[in-house]
Amino acid sequence: EYNIVRPKGYTVSYHANPEMEKHHFGQTHPMKPWRLTLTKSLVSSYGMPFAMDNYLTRAATYEELKSFHASEYLEYLGTAPAEDMPRDIDNPDKEVKFNLGGSDCPLFHGLYDYCSMSAGGSLDAARKICNKQSDIAIAWGGGLHHAKRSEASGFCYINDIVIAVLQLLRCYPRVLYIDIDVHHGDGVEEAFFSTDRVMTVSFHKYQPDIFFPGTGGLDDNGPKSEHNPGAHHAINVPLNDGITDEQYQYLFESIIGKINEHFRPSVIALQCGADSLAGDRLGRFNLQVQGHGACVEYCKKLGIPMIIFGGGGYTPRNVARAWSFETSIAIDCHTKINPIIPQHAPWRDRFIHDTLFPTLEQILGEPRANRNTAKRLQEIIQHVHDQLRFVNH
Numbered sequence: 130e131y132n133i134v135r136p137k138g139y140t141v142s143y144h145a146n147p148e149m150e151k152h153h154f155g156q157t158h159p160m161k162p163w164r165l166t167l168t169k170s171l172v173s174s175y176g177m178p179f180a181m182d183n184y185l186t187r188a189a190t191y192e193e194l195k196s197f198h199a200s201e202y203l204e205y206l207g208t209a210p211a212e213d214m215p216r217d218i219d220n221p222d223k224e225v226k227f228n229l230g231g232s233d234c235p236l237f238h239g240l241y242d243y244c245s246m247s248a249g250g251s252l253d254a255a256r257k258i259c260n261k262q263s264d265i266a267i268a269w270g271g272g273l274h275h276a277k278r279s280e281a282s283g284f285c286y287i288n289d290i291v292i293a294v295l296q297l298l299r300c301y302p303r304v305l306y307i308d309i310d311v312h313h314g315d316g317v318e319e320a321f322f323s324t325d326r327v328m329t330v331s332f333h334k335y336q337p338d339i340f341f342p343g344t345g346g347l348d349d350n351g352p353k354s355e356h357n358p359g360a361h362h363a364i365n366v367p368l369n370d371g372i373t374d375e376q377y378q379y380l381f382e383s384i385i386g387k388i389n390e391h392f393r394p395s396v397i398a399l400q401c402g403a404d405s406l407a408g409d410r411l412g413r414f415n416l417q418v419q420g421h422g423a424c425v426e427y428c429k430k431l432g433i434p435m436i437i438f439g440g441g442g443y444t445p446r447n448v449a450r451a452w453s454f455e456t457s458i459a460i461d462c463h464t465k466i467n468p469i470i471p472q473h474a475p476w477r478d479r480f481i482h483d484t485l486f487p488t489l490e491q492i493l494g495e496p497r498a499n500r501n502t503a504k505r506l507q508e509i510i511q512h513v514h515d516q517l518r519f520v521n522h
């Protein structure tokens with residue numbers, strides 16, 4: 130019906146496990162693993178699986194998780210009993226270990242399985258890239274960029290991205306990590322602070338004290354000690370509320386284009402958090418599915434192997450739209466995709482509007498005020514160019 134065929138000359142793999150999607154963080158918690166089910170069903174109703182290699186994700190092993198995480202932390206993550214009420218509401222005085230059990234990172238039933246499946250998908254994707262069995266590997270269940278070596282943070286328990294990048298570093302000299310989630314990719318940045326083999330770039334809303342996690346200012350480019358090869362290899366693009374597709378695309382292409390010239394990555398790891406879309410429950414930007422997807426298309430056109438991760442995204446219908454459109458970009462059928470959501474798509478009524486590309490007015494009613502000036506965007510680009518003078522590979 131939609132004439133979806135395998136792309137010529139390259140292979141795309143899709144890594145998912147419906148078991149992961151059945152977990153619940155709690156009744157009103159913003160993170161809803163069910164958005165992955167909605168995404169998969171939309172991808173399938175367009176016929177996209179015919180154009181990809183589809184893999185059922187396994188759970189990462191304890192040893193694999195240990196490539197980044199501390200065993201004391203993993204041990205506790207695997208044995209802490211589930212709690213039905215977030216601890217800080219239920220019992221504010223009870224001790225919180227490793228930041229587990231607060232309202233951001235609740236201890237829910239099956240937590241360890243959920244985390245190890247998320248990491249398993251991202252690690253499978255990295256292995257497919259390493260083996261040259263995929264040119265683009267998609268793991269929408271990953272992208273949990275805030276998790277630290279021995280601490281949960283911001284809905285993230287296991288940093289599947291760090292684990293996948295460590296795998297890529299076994300086969301490739303340089304990894305470029307790009308993060309378009311509305312939040313700062315602090316966990317990934319910190320993990321690679323002291324190496325010049327990984328450059329991290331995060332675009333995010335930045336307003337310390339008000340917006341999580343409060344790090345990622347323009348001048349934060351990695352510890353500038355004299356003997357740190359990782360200095361200048363963390364790039365941050367702090368933004369204000371309401372940024373539009375046009376501005377974001379301009380920034381993204383100027384910055385990633387320059388980084389590609391200077392750093393010359395051998396592989397790209399792209400975190401596609403969909404909370405940077407307009408109408409997100411937690412986000413503050415005015416991005417549309419088209420602008421978000423344009424970042425994926427630009428990276429794809431660089432012709433470098435790439436892993437695509439999910440991440441944030443708290444309005445499930447918009448997450449499913451963006452990640453489906455981005456899957457279509459990966460397999461190169463985005464220009465011929467029917468913008469009307471297929472009649473047979475499950476949960477079709479959940480999308481409210483029957484198009485993949487709702488207008489800002491449809492999404493928001495009144496668009497959010499744009500607090501990003503042209504002058505500020507130029508300052509950001511100039512600062513990034515100045516940083517890159519220190520980077521030459």
Ligand code: ZLM
Nearest residue numbers: 157158159232233273283284310312341404411440441442
């Ligand atoms: N309170 N329930 C993005 C991670 C963002 C820290 C302020 C918790 C929430 C949020 C949780 C049901 C990624 C903070 C917030 C209220 C301390 C954050 C549970 C609503 C709810 O209704 C909620 C009882 C909850 C959490 C809102 N938390 C909004 N923003 C951030 C973390 C993760 O997208 O980047 C990648 C997946 N946390 O602002 C507080 C400081 C906890």
Ligand code: CA
Nearest residue numbers: 308310312332
């Ligand atoms: Ca980001």
Ligand code: ZN
Nearest residue numbers: 310312404441
């Ligand atoms: Zn986020």
